[in-house]
Amino acid sequence: MDYWLVSKNKEKLGRSMLRKFIAFILFLVILVVFFLNAPRIVNSADLKILAQIENEKLNLFDKKFQLNSIIYWNRINKVTKVSSNYNFYDIFAENSIFYNGKDFLLSKEQNQFFVIDKKTEGKKYLADAEIALTSKDSNLFALVKKNGLEISFFQFVPLENRAIEIKKEVFSCFWTDYKITKNSFYFSLMNGNCYIFNPFELISSESVIKDSPFIYSISANSSSNNFIIISGFEPQKIYLLNKDGNILYQSQLNENYTSVFSYLLDNQMLIIKNPSSLLLYKIYWNKEKKLELLNNINIKGEILDLVEFYSYFVFICSDTKDFQLAVYDYESKRFYKKNLREPIYQIEMIDSNGVFAVYNQDKLWILSLNQEL
Amino acid sequence: MDSFTESGALIMNKSKLILICLFFLLLIMILPFSNKAAQNIFLVKDFCNWSNSFLPAVQFYTSDYKLNSNFSAELIYNKNTISPYQQDSIFKDLAIYKSGNKFIGLTDLSYPPLKIGPKDEIEFTKNTIYCFLIENGIFINPIEFLKPVISTSVSIVNVYYLNEEDVAVAFRANYKNNIIPILIYAYSTYLSGRFAFTSNVYKIEIFLDDEIIYERKLDIVSKKKIVELLLTSSRPQFIKYIISNVADGEHILRVRVYDFNNNFKEIQKKFTVKSY
Numbered sequence: 001m002d003y004w005l006v007s008k009n010k011e012k013l014g015r016s017m018l019r020k021f022i023a024f025i026l027f028l029v030i031l032v033v034f035f036l037n038a039p040r041i042v043n044s045a046d047l048k049i050l051a052q053i054e055n056e057k058l059n060l061f062d063k064k065f066q067l068n069s070i071i072y073w074n075r076i077n078k079v080t081k082v083s084s085n086y087n088f089y090d091i092f093a094e095n096s097i098f099y100n101g102k103d104f105l106l107s108k109e110q111n112q113f114f115v116i117d118k119k120t121e122g123k124k125y126l127a128d129a130e131i132a133l134t135s136k137d138s139n140l141f142a143l144v145k146k147n148g149l150e151i152s153f154f155q156f157v158p159l160e161n162r163a164i165e166i167k168k169e170v171f172s173c174f175w176t177d178y179k180i181t182k183n184s185f186y187f188s189l190m191n192g193n194c195y196i197f198n199p200f201e202l203i204s205s206e207s208v209i210k211d212s213p214f215i216y217s218i219s220a221n222s223s224s225n226n227f228i229i230i231s232g233f234e235p236q237k238i239y240l241l242n243k244d245g246n247i248l249y250q251s252q253l254n255e256n257y258t259s260v261f262s263y264l265l266d267n268q269m270l271i272i273k274n275p276s277s278l279l280l281y282k283i284y285w286n287k288e289k290k291l292e293l294l295n296n297i298n299i300k301g302e303i304l305d306l307v308e309f310y311s312y313f314v315f316i317c318s319d320t321k322d323f324q325l326a327v328y329d330y331e332s333k334r335f336y337k338k339n340l341r342e343p344i345y346q347i348e349m350i351d352s353n354g355v356f357a358v359y360n361q362d363k364l365w366i367l368s369l370n371q372e373l
Numbered sequence: 374m375d376s377f378t379e380s381g382a383l384i385m386n387k388s389k390l391i392l393i394c395l396f397f398l399l400l401i402m403i404l405p406f407s408n409k410a411a412q413n414i415f416l417v418k419d420f421c422n423w424s425n426s427f428l429p430a431v432q433f434y435t436s437d438y439k440l441n442s443n444f445s446a447e448l449i450y451n452k453n454t455i456s457p458y459q460q461d462s463i464f465k466d467l468a469i470y471k472s473g474n475k476f477i478g479l480t481d482l483s484y485p486p487l488k489i490g491p492k493d494e495i496e497f498t499k500n501t502i503y504c505f506l507i508e509n510g511i512f513i514n515p516i517e518f519l520k521p522v523i524s525t526s527v528s529i530v531n532v533y534y535l536n537e538e539d540v541a542v543a544f545r546a547n548y549k550n551n552i553i554p555i556l557i558y559a560y561s562t563y564l565s566g567r568f569a570f571t572s573n574v575y576k577i578e579i580f581l582d583d584e585i586i587y588e589r590k591l592d593i594v595s596k597k598k599i600v601e602l603l604l605t606s607s608r609p610q611f612i613k614y615i616i617s618n619v620a621d622g623e624h625i626l627r628v629r630v631y632d633f634n635n636n637f638k639e640i641q642k643k644f645t646v647k648s649y
Contacts, residue, residue, distance in 0.1 A: 074458070076457055076458065076460075097460060099460070130463070131460060131461055131462070131463065132460075132461070133461050134461075144463070146463075148430070148463035172510075172511065172512070173507060173510070173511075173512065174430075174463065174478070174505070176450065176452075178461075190469070190476060190478075190507055191507055191510035191511065192510060193510075213476075213510070214449060214450065214469075214471075214476065216450065233449040233471070258448055258449060258450050258451040258468075258485075259450070259451050259452055301455070302455055304455060304456050304458070304459075305458075318455050318456070319455075320453075320455050345456040345457070345458045346458055361457065
């Protein structure tokens with residue numbers, strides 16, 4: 001009888017031990033799965049460097065790779081044209097600063113701005129101004145006078161090899177951020193207003209966002225007429241707005257930052273970058289307008305440049321000390337990064353299949369995303 | 374007969390028309406020389422090259438790269454230039470503080486403190502910095518705001534004649550920081566003035582033979598006034614003073630510029646009005 005009781009107790013003990021063991025294993029599995037899926041940035045060692053150019057010296061790491069397009073390497077005081085046969089040609093002017101547009105370059109010589117057609121390399125005087133606002137995806141650009149308030153809007157006409165002034169505007173305040181898309185100009189002003197100008201519809205408007213005395217960032221894309229701002233301090237909010245400046249949706253950010261920027265991608269993804277982290281959202285513009293947080297990673301610094309591919313977006317992030325090249329893969333829904341030994345500032349798409357160039361004033365690297373990440 | 378009457382009527386109408394035209398032509402010729410107009414200053418033409426325009430952001434100098442604040446404020450915006458490619462901003466390094474309903478913009482702070490108390494020392498990386506002020510959504514001239522914490526001076530230098538061959542009198546002042554440029558342009562019947570404010574010029578007065586003919590003081594700048602300021606003070610411009618009622622002969626034109634501490638510099642220039 002006793003033996004039977006003891007053996008039954010042992011059996012019970014064994015079962016409970018087994019249960020505990022299974023629970024522990026399950027816990028470990030859950031832990032591993034959690035860690036694997038946790039939103040974090042993973043080192044990407046497989047981002048392949050195809051070529052490196054230092055001044056005019058070429059180092060071809062992948063001999064199979066052929067450059068089939070022209071790279072306009074903006075080196076600030078000159079632009080080096082790298083052609084498909086790796087021939088180098090400098091577009092240069094003394095005491096000049098260059099700005100890169102879609103089909104054109106702008107050179108600032110003293111206070112005079114010249115427009116240069118990328119195809120014909122024809123150069124024409126445009127206007128006197130202090131700074132230029134360009135976008136490498138657009139033929140729209142703006143020139144700003146020294147006072148920072150008087151802005152002239154231009155459109156580059158590639159076939160006619162000239163830029164036409166579309167409009168002049170005097171802003172009531174300085175701007176904190178701007179975005180030039182293929183069809184519109186967007187400015188966030190320090191007094192809480194947004195200025196939007198679409199030269200193709202000849203529509204311009206200055207919208208006042210209620211209860212938002214200060215706007216940090218404005219973002220828009222070429223595939224939508226809506227735009228996004230980050231506004232206010234304590235609380236800081238994201239606003240989704242239509243082209244008339246009407247608020248479609250608003251959401252409060254968990255923390256307030258003195259420096260925060262937003263980027264609206266063409267596939268309706270929204271990046272919010274504060275000094276310590278990056279938040280990636282999916283935007284739903286349809287009936288139920290909302291923001292869905294997809295990822296939140298710790299990456300220091302500011303986004304210096306960004307380029308979009310079909311399956312990825314790639315960006316350079318820096319806090320002045322460290323420079324990182326980061327990739328977000330839409331399929332795996334993961335971020336990958338590569339720490340860089342040297343500073344890089346700009347990205348240029350070479351091939352829509354995932355080949356791109358990154359550069360500073362002295363060096364240019366050609367990289368490929370077609371590798372297993 | 375019918376045709377004669379018709380052509381006669383036509384002749385009458387034509388002569389009337391010619392008379393009316395002559396009358397208006399005479400009026401147009403007389404008007405600019407009338408005494409009424411002579412009392413006024415007119416903005417005639419904008420000769421702006423924007424190289425030295427008035428900024429809503431005031432440039433001022435700090436001693437030892439430091440400034441004792443006279444306000445309490447909280448840092449709400451901070452942007453630094455990381456990349457040499459970031460050439461698309463008027464200010465390279467900018468911090469904006471909220472002080473009540475005011476936003477105070479300061480450039481080139483060494484380490485922007487999160488909070489500033491009255492008499493706190495603010496450190497800058499440069500001794501030439503910019504400041505701007507936005508109150509209730511509009512730019513306010515920050516000179517009054519900065520008055521207790523900075524000192525400055527004002528001066529006019531290098532007066533020289535411009536294009537002496539064509540005009541009876543013309544002179545202009547070259548200018549650098551702290552110095553007001555003045556161009557007075559005189560024809561036989563017109564006297565025009567061109568000036569632009571630098572940051573430290575608070576008030577300008579123009580006298581003709583001891584009689585004040587123009588006075589301008591910078592004050593609150595609303596959006597409407599910004600446009601006006603851009604047209605009247607930021608852009609170097611011609612101000613036309615009609616001097617047809619000024620007798621032929623020598624006259625003295627005095628231009629006096631003030632900083633906000635009422636320090637002033639004056640420049641005197643003799644000029645001659647000649648009737649052709």
